[in-house]
Amino acid sequence: MTGNRNKTRVLILGSGGRESALAQKISQSAHLDKLFVAPGNAGTLQWAENAELDPINFAQVKDFIIENDIDMLVVGPEDPLVRGIHDYFQADANFRDLAIIGPWKAGARLEGSKQFAKEFMQRAGIPTAAYASFDASQLDEAKAFLNKMQPPYVLKADGLAAGKGVLIEPDKAAAEAALEEMLVGHKFGNASDKVVIEQFLQGVELSVFVLIDGEHYMILPEAKDYKKVGEGDTGLNTGGMGSVSPVPFAGKDFMAKVEERIVKPTVAQLRKEHIPYSGFLFIGLMNVDGDPYVIEYNVRMGDPETESVMPRIDSDMVDLLWAVHDRRLDKMELKVKAEAAACVMLVSGGYPESYGKGYPIEGLGDTDKDTLLFHAGTKADTEGRVLSSGGRVLAVTTLAPTLAQALEKTYKEVEKIHFDKMYYRKDIGKDVCR
Ligand code: AMP
Ligand code: GLY
Numbered sequence: 001m002t003g004n005r006n007k008t009r010v011l012i013l014g015s016g017g018r019e020s021a022l023a024q025k026i027s028q029s030a031h032l033d034k035l036f037v038a039p040g041n042a043g044t045l046q047w048a049e050n051a052e053l054d055p056i057n058f059a060q061v062k063d064f065i066i067e068n069d070i071d072m073l074v075v076g077p078e079d080p081l082v083r084g085i086h087d088y089f090q091a092d093a094n095f096r097d098l099a100i101i102g103p104w105k106a107g108a109r110l111e112g113s114k115q116f117a118k119e120f121m122q123r124a125g126i127p128t129a130a131y132a133s134f135d136a137s138q139l140d141e142a143k144a145f146l147n148k149m150q151p152p153y154v155l156k157a158d159g160l161a162a163g164k165g166v167l168i169e170p171d172k173a174a175a176e177a178a179l180e181e182m183l184v185g186h187k188f189g190n191a192s193d194k195v196v197i198e199q200f201l202q203g204v205e206l207s208v209f210v211l212i213d214g215e216h217y218m219i220l221p222e223a224k225d226y227k228k229v230g231e232g233d234t235g236l237n238t239g240g241m242g243s244v245s246p247v248p249f250a251g252k253d254f255m256a257k258v259e260e261r262i263v264k265p266t267v268a269q270l271r272k273e274h275i276p277y278s279g280f281l282f283i284g285l286m287n288v289d290g291d292p293y294v295i296e297y298n299v300r301m302g303d304p305e306t307e308s309v310m311p312r313i314d315s316d317m318v319d320l321l322w323a324v325h326d327r328r329l330d331k332m333e334l335k336v337k338a339e340a341a342a343c344v345m346l347v348s349g350g351y352p353e354s355y356g357k358g359y360p361i362e363g364l365g366d367t368d369k370d371t372l373l374f375h376a377g378t379k380a381d382t383e384g385r386v387l388s389s390g391g392r393v394l395a396v397t398t399l400a401p402t403l404a405q406a407l408e409k410t411y412k413e414v415e416k417i418h419f420d421k422m423y424y425r426k427d428i429g430k431d432v433c434r
Pocket of ligand 1: 129154163164165166198199200201202205227284295296
């Protein structure tokens with residue numbers, strides 16, 4: 001841990017498509033000495049060595065960092081951040097030179113508590129849906145508040161609920177029942193000890209990504225993700241069925257509004273409240289008639305947005321991440337490819353409900369050389385075959401001069417891959433490409 005900026009040894013924590021895309025990008029760095037992903041998956045082996053670590057077992061991560069002389073720790077998922085992995089290492093003087101990409105516990109509350117995030121936005125004057133929050137002792141007040149709102153009703157568990165803590169109920173009786181289940185029935189465990197009820201925002205969603213060094217920021221390419229399992233945005237919510245970048249409606253004017261009304265005040269408010277922050281910030285937005293409103297903050301990259309954002313970045317990622325650690329992001333220039341990226345997620349039939357695992361994946365070797373295969377839920381068996389090991393199995397990304405061309409190319413590549421009960425949406429990007 002000498003903080004070696006020229007021959008950097010990097011450890012990425014996580015095991016999904018997001019971490020695969022981070023690994024691919026980081027593997028291209030001229031400053032990289034060695035890359036590990038922990039625990040990784042069968043696909044991260046394309047670019048890195050996997051390490052059998054549990055990202056929330058900080059002592060285990062620490063031992064690995066010492067043994068392998070790691071200079072930079074990139075935290076993929078939110079869980080270790082919300083549990084304070086950054087604080088854990090900062091408390092130990094031996095790790096002063098370790099670059100940790102991901103905020104301290106205080107900053108991670110932007111994702112870890114919806115109520116905190118809403119109050120933060122209010123203090124900073126950042127546009128977001130009107131809301132109120134309640135605990136179990138306030139069930140009557142919460143129901144009275146619902147009475148004042150218009151349908152559909154948006155109910156959010158305050159804490160982390162693995163992306164499932166938001167319910168949108170079309171009628172009041174269902175909303176009241178859901179509220180009671182959350183607050184009193186502990187539907188999401190402790191995460192729903194408090195519930196945020198907020199105004200429904202009508203519009204198109206957009207994911208904006210920002211690198212923050214505590215003082216300066218850099219806006220990365222935006223993306224749109226497709227959350228519903230069914231075509232035409234129907235059916236259950238998933239972890240994401242595909243993504244595209246850039247997003248045609250997020251033109252210069254709209255992104256200028258995002259920067260002035262949301263990004264700048266967010267970074268300024270973090271400083272004002274002495275909340276240290278270093279790493280990625282993902283701002284989930286709703287474009288309401290041309291004006292951006294924040295739906296949520298996440299203190300990490302998005303998945304599967306990372307799978308279309310990272311391939312578009314031309315800058316050296318390790319270089320950028322050292323600038324985050326050194327607080328000199330203002331001295332850096334972001335280089336973005338002119339090409340568009342389209343990512344389609346291949347899932348196991350039945351997902352996000354019950355689905356099978358362990359299906360051999362065929363055709364991985366038949367795709368074009370420049371097609372990116374970001375494994376999300378895979379593992380290698382003893383004979384080296386790649387098997388599915390999750391609901392979301394594989395993200396396929398291609399780049400092309402236009403988004404329409406990238407989508408066409410990605411779907412052509414998808415047809416070369418097969419596993420039992422494979423399912424994917426055939427309409428990714430169609431809505432924004434028209
Ligand atoms: P989250 O788990 O916070 O990402 O929320 C899940 C999804 O719920 C979001 O991606 C939106 O599609 C939707 N959502 C959350 N808040 C609102 C809102 N205030 N108005 C409309 N849709 C919302
Ligand atoms: N794509 C949404 C998320 O990563 O939370």
